[in-house]
Amino acid sequence: MIVALAAVAGIATLAGCDGRERAGAREAARPAPSRERPRLESTPPPPAGRAVSPGDPRAVAAAQAFLRDPVQREACGPYALITESAAARRAEWVSLCAAIAEPFEAEYRRRLGVPLHHPPAGTIVLFSERSRFRAYAASDPALPGGYAGFSLAAWGLVALPVGDIAAEEIARTLAHELAHLAHRRAFGVELPPWLAEGLADAVGDSAGPAGFAPFEGFAGVEGIRRRLVLGYRSGRADSLERLVSLDRDRFDRGTVSYDYEQSALFARFLLLDTRLAPRFRDWLAAQALRGESPTPNLRTSLASDWPELERRFRDWLEPGLGAGGPLEGRNP
Numbered sequence: 001m002i003v004a005l006a007a008v009a010g011i012a013t014l015a016g017c018d019g020r021e022r023a024g025a026r027e028a029a030r031p032a033p034s035r036e037r038p039r040l041e042s043t044p045p046p047p048a049g050r051a052v053s054p055g056d057p058r059a060v061a062a063a064q065a066f067l068r069d070p071v072q073r074e075a076c077g078p079y080a081l082i083t084e085s086a087a088a089r090r091a092e093w094v095s096l097c098a099a100i101a102e103p104f105e106a107e108y109r110r111r112l113g114v115p116l117h118h119p120p121a122g123t124i125v126l127f128s129e130r131s132r133f134r135a136y137a138a139s140d141p142a143l144p145g146g147y148a149g150f151s152l153a154a155w156g157l158v159a160l161p162v163g164d165i166a167a168e169e170i171a172r173t174l175a176h177e178l179a180h181l182a183h184r185r186a187f188g189v190e191l192p193p194w195l196a197e198g199l200a201d202a203v204g205d206s207a208g209p210a211g212f213a214p215f216e217g218f219a220g221v222e223g224i225r226r227r228l229v230l231g232y233r234s235g236r237a238d239s240l241e242r243l244v245s246l247d248r249d250r251f252d253r254g255t256v257s258y259d260y261e262q263s264a265l266f267a268r269f270l271l272l273d274t275r276l277a278p279r280f281r282d283w284l285a286a287q288a289l290r291g292e293s294p295t296p297n298l299r300t301s302l303a304s305d306w307p308e309l310e311r312r313f314r315d316w317l318e319p320g321l322g323a324g325g326p327l328e329g330r331n332p
């Protein structure tokens with residue numbers, strides 16, 4: 001699952017509807033501070049979150065052009081849903097929206113511990129044939145492509161192929177892509193890829209046709225856990241320090257990559273580990289505020305060092321794995 005926030009970063013900047021402007025307007029309406037009032041420095045920083053479009057009309061039209069008529073448009077929780085699917089599958093989408101789109105807000109807040117600003121919004125476009133989804137993804141170099149679906153947070157658009165895909169996979173992908181829209185409302189800026197993908201997986205990996213399963217252990221990620229364990233054992237999986245240093249241009253490149261697996265599992269580890277989770281959530285909350293520049297360092301915020309984090313993470317993946325090989329990775 002690939003998301004091209006980078007491709008639309010310029011548009012995100014131009015959108016201009018963010019917390020800072022509103023906070024500024026509130027400041028202007030207040031009376032001038034007197035000497036008895038709290039110092040300005042004590043004012044908490046405003047939230048960093050930006051609004052998400054209900055669906056940029058040109059972006060939605062470009063996607064819709066690849067759907068077969070008749071196209072149906074309806075509500076999916078707080079989002080709009082556009083689909084070409086036959087009426088026989090409408091009940092399936094209604095059920096999916098009730099199971100995933102409606103409880104999504106609460107689930108995102110609960111798991112990540114960050115507030116969401118601005119109303120939930122966006123348009124979900126479902127393609128009943130994967131070939132037409134791919135044709136759409138290939139039609140514009142600004143689109144990210146991708147096999148399972150993608151989202152464009154600045155345009156408020158989620159595009160998913162659904163025709164020959166199991167309901168379980170559709171639910172996971174939908175929750176993952178909605179999380180990318182939510183990242184914009186929580187953090188405002190493009191997150192490092194490991195964090196954007198890892199947090200989206202923390203929401204998406206336990207989603208299913210019946211809703212969200214409890215966020216615990218390796219539920220929903222057992223397959224990628226096994227793959228990453230084998231990657232560490234073979235010496236092919238790299239270090240966490242390298243993972244968190246990657247920008248979009250270097251993320252998930254190369255013929256063998258464990259970047260998605262590491263991102264999903266490292267974010268999950270940080271959200272579930274009893275000692276680290278409160279520190280990680282505090283660090284996330286700091287990312288959701290403006291004025292936190294330079295960004296607080298993750299490692300120091302966790303009060304740990306990379307060898308210790310590697311060891312604890314690998315032992316969490318599989319007991320004893322942390323002592324089984326070089327902890328620095330191949331290319332830290």
Ligand SMILES: [Zn+2]
Binds near residue numbers: 003176180197
């Ligand atoms: Zn993603």
